Amino acid sequence: MAKNQIDALSKVHLFEGLSKRDLKRIADETREERFVEGKEIVKQGQGGGRMYVILNGRCSVLVGGRKRGSLSAGDHFGVISMFDKGQRSATVVADGLVDAISLSSWNFLSLLEEHPQIARKVMAELARLVRENTSKDLTH
Numbered sequence: 425m426a427k428n429q430i431d432a433l434s435k436v437h438l439f440e441g442l443s444k445r446d447l448k449r450i451a452d453e454t455r456e457e458r459f460v461e462g463k464e465i466v467k468q469g470q471g472g473g474r475m476y477v478i479l480n481g482r483c484s485v486l487v488g489g490r491k492r493g494s495l496s497a498g499d500h501f502g503v504i505s506m507f508d509k510g511q512r513s514a515t516v517v518a519d520g521l522v523d524a525i526s527l528s529s530w531n532f533l534s535l536l537e538e539h540p541q542i543a544r545k546v547m548a549e550l551a552r553l554v555r556e557n558t559s560k561d562l563t564h
Contacts, residue, residue: 453531459518472505481522
């Protein structure tokens with residue numbers, strides 16, 4: 425597995441605190457994907473089940489057809505859908521050639537069952553993120 429894929433996964437908030445060994449286990453479950461300019465990688469309202477980490481290129485994030493942001497190398501999206509396969513909250517479109525790695529819900533959840541130490545760390549990070557976002561909501 426390429427070092428840059430492990431490095432990219434290490435920047436995903438959900439995977440903070442995982443060892444290089446655990447990140448390699450996750451990287452082994454990913455697949456490399458390439459998207460051409462204009463390709464919708466995910467579509468708002470459609471079911472999920474796969475997260476993406478951008479290795480190279482740029483993407484636009486659209487909500488209701490309006491641009492709401494941009495993503496580039498190192499950014500990720502679709503994390504929540506790995507847990508619930510719920511509807512996508514935005515459309516992500518490749519602005520040019522985009523190289524990414526993706527991880528399916530099926531592979532991720534199986535990995536968590538096989539490696540409980542990864543599951544514990546991921547759950548702890550999820551709890552931290554929920555707590556952080558909840559406290560932000562309370563202060564606004």
